[in-house]
Amino acid sequence: MTIAPDERPDLEAPRDEASTQRRGADLFEEIEGARGAVRHELDAEIALELRDLSVFYGHFMALDSVSFDVPKQEVTALIGPSGCGKSTLLRCFNRMNDLIPTARMEGSIMFDGQDLLGPAVDSVGIRRRIGMVFQKPNPFPKSIFANVAFGPKINGYKGDMPALVEESLRRAALWDEVKDDLDKSALALSGGQQQRLCIARAIAVQPEIILMDEPASALDPVATLKIEDLMRELAEDYTIIVVTHNMQQAARVSSYTAFLLAGEERTGRLVEFGPTQEIFTNPTDRRTEDYITGRYG
Amino acid sequence: MSGPELALARDEAVWHPRLRARKITGAVFVGLCVCSVVLGVAMLAALVIDVSLDGAARLFSAPEFSLSARYSGYALAVIIVLVVLFRVLERRGIRIDGALHPAGLGALTTVGLSRHLPFALAWWMATTIALRIPRALGRLPWIVLAMLLLTWAVYLFLDQAFLTSFASRIPGRAGIYAPLIGTLYMMVITAAVAFPLGVGAAIYLEEYARQNWFAKMIQINIANLAGVPSIVYGLLGLQLFVRAMELDRSVLAGALTMALLVMPIIIVSSQEALRAVPPSMREGAYALGATRWQVVWSSVLPFAFGGTLTGTILALSRAIGETAPILVIGGLTFIAFLPTSPTDSFTILPIQIFNWVSRPQEDFQLIAAAGIILLLLVLLLMNSAAIILRQRTRVRW
Structure with missing residues (x-):
């Protein structure tokens, strides 16, 4: 930028x-000089502990020394203008960046006593515990039931599958709408329903953290509100990290907010992290205030 | 909100992630895919070495061959020009399956040889229309109609004994039983060999291989193999299977040669089918904790399977009309028995037709025309199956 x-x-x-x-x-x-500029000390329990996290794509540095703590069972929003590395940061948490051959991560992300970026950590095992919902709804072209059952099946779930599917769909607030057509193709659902199905699919493997990459950006306002309600409800049991472009959405759903900004050379840095209310009403950094009041990008 | 099922589901006792086992399974299958690619490359190397060593010795050491060498050069140039022309036309979206389809041209020339020109022209047009109309309209009725017409024609021109009799030197008693069964036998083995190898190689190249110069080179070579004239494969099969592997002139040797011939086509079309699956399907599966092989097996391959199968059937329908490779490895023309094991000798439809056409008696040439109808019928059935499969399995993302 x-x-x-x-x-x-x-x-x-x-x-x-x-x-x-x-x-x-x-x-x-x-x-x-923004590295680790404002780091809020959390009172809450910590789910993820980022320390000096940097991401490179080949020689290009996409994120520089990001450090903050993600609170447990709260919604944390990542905001910032386009290209500031929000999605890159989100994809570090479940090691999705591993799929890009040139990507390299430095620093550490502590999760449940282990470093997610450490060599001993298996990214496949991690992705069951840290789920993800994508920007564009991406249900598999299978039945609704098969979509939800996919994750448990590949992870060797031996329990009662129909009960798990029902419970996941209930938690994603989709059960009442689809309970009679579980055998229908997921592609027949509306965009909002598809996204809730993707959330149900992510819940079905019982993750501890759910990552959401602009989950409502492809949806209409009504569907967006439903997803936002859902996020708040899910935060009672799951840690949720959501990337959003929509400032109002961040204010509505999140308890904590991290603001990232990219400098001239397009390397993203954390500017400020803290309780959402403080970030929105009384930011410590001038650039945060400028962005929130709409003077940036 | 949190129900008892949920608490149960989080309990580790019901989850058996078996990460190690899943990864080992993946590694085994990828190993198989790598083998397919290695085979593809080895095939190319064998082809080049075989042809260039044998051929070059003749071409350059003996002066009396120089004239024929020049003519073979011209022929090669014409073939290359034709292949390039067809490729360019295909790129521009012009299908060459209709009037210029090898089957149609084969019908025209072969039946034309039997001095029944109106008959030959009628069949040529029928082939053209049958191959074109279903594609243009995408309608099942046309295929059914075409098949009914063909069946009716077969019944009109032949008595059923034609299908159940062996070859004979008396035209009235000659039948097509042995080549028909031989063709089916060979095609089954060819499909069984070429399909898994071709799809495996495509999976490796598309989903696993890094995009470096080596992968690109393999890629280009496989695409080129798809355009190599079939007689060259016949020479390779003769050297490799008949002589080196001592399979003799058996169904197995023929089937393996045909498998080599169609494998590049299967690889290329499978790769295209895999590429058509959007990346979001892969990401979605990865995000749920799938291993790489699980991603490929359960969330890419099922959605590419229709395209893969269609490509395979079309490739096999090319193989069914190929005569040259089997002629080279020695498919017999006159056999009065059925192949009962893969090591038995055999013959196939085009060779039997060729044999009948080359006889002077007019009766045999009529029989040849009947054989062509049968060949076209089989071909049309396979192409129709491919079209129907393509329509049925198409996923709209």
Whole structure:
């Protein structure tokens, strides 16, 4: 993301005397020096502990030294302009970046006493415990039942499959709509229903954390509200990390928010992390305030 | 909200992830896929070595062969030009399956030889229409109609004894039983060999291989193998299966040669089918904790299977009309018995037809025309099956 110097909100902002003094080089350094800028100390139980997490695609650095703690059984939102590395960050948690041959991760993500990025950790085993819902609903072109049962089946689930499928669909608030057509193709569902089916599919393998990559961006407002309600309900049992472009959505559903921003060279850095209410009403960093009030990207 | 089932489901006692076992299964299958690719490459190497060593010795050491060498050069150039032309036409979306389809041309020339020109022209047109109309309209009735017409024609021209009699030197008693069974026998073995190998190689190349220069080279070579004239495969089969592996002139040797011939086509069409499955299907399965092989096996292959099968059937329907390779490895033309084991000698429909056409008696040429109808019928059945499969298994994403 490139911002011409005269468009930089910091230059025009009269509220901060010091910032008017600063010239381009200082500003650049400010963005550069963002590593671990504001790290909120959590009172809540911690699900994931990020320390100096950097991601590279070949020689390109996509994320630089991100450190913060993700609270357990809360909704944490990752916000920031396009290309700031939100999705890259999200894909570190379940090692989806491993599928890109050139991707490389440094630093550590502690989860349940082990480093997710460590060599001993099996990414396949991790993905059962850390589930994911994608931007565009991607149900398999199979029956609704088969979609939900897919995960348990490949993971060797030996319990009562119909009960698990029903429970997962109930938790995804989809059971009442589909209970009579479990044998119908999942592709016959509406977009919102498909996305809830994908959530049910993710729940079915009983993960501890659910990652959501802009889960409502392809949906209409009504379906979006349903997904948001669902996220709040699911947070009672699961840790949810959601990437969103929609500031209102972040404010509505999340308890904690991380704001990321990319500098000139498109490397994403964490600017601020804290309780959503604080981030939205009283941000410590000027750039967070500018983004939330709509002056950035 | 959290019901008793959920608590039960989270209990580790009901989950048996067996990560190690799943990975080993995956590794075994990938190993098999790698073997397929290795076989493909070995095939190319054998082809090149076989042809260039034998051929070059003749071409360059003996001066009296120089004239024929020049003519074979011309012929090769014409073949290359034709192949390139057909490829270009295909790229532009012009199908060459209709009037120029080998089966149609074969019918025209062969029946034309029997001096029944109107009959030959009628069959050529029938083939053209039958091959084109179902594709254009995508309608089952047309296929059924075409097949009914053909069946009716077969009944009109032949008595059933034709199908159940062996070859004979008396035209009235000559039948097509042995080549018909020989063809079916050979095609079954060919399919059994070529389908798993071709799909395995496609899976490896498409889902596992890294995109480096080596993979690209293999890729290009396999695409080229699909265009190699079939007689070259016949030479390879003669050297490799008949002589080196001492399979003699058996059904097995013929089937393996045909398998080599159709494998590149199966690989290329399977790769295309795999590529058509959107990446989001793979991601969705990975995100649920699937191993790489589980992703391929349960969330890519099922959705590519229709395309794979269609490609295989079309490849086999090319093989069924191929005469040259079997002629080279020595498919007999006159046998009065059925092959009962894969090591028995055999003959196939096109060779029997060729034999009948080359006889001077007019009666035999009529029998040849009947044989062609039968061959076309089998071909049409297979192509129809492929079209129906393609329509049935098409997934709209």
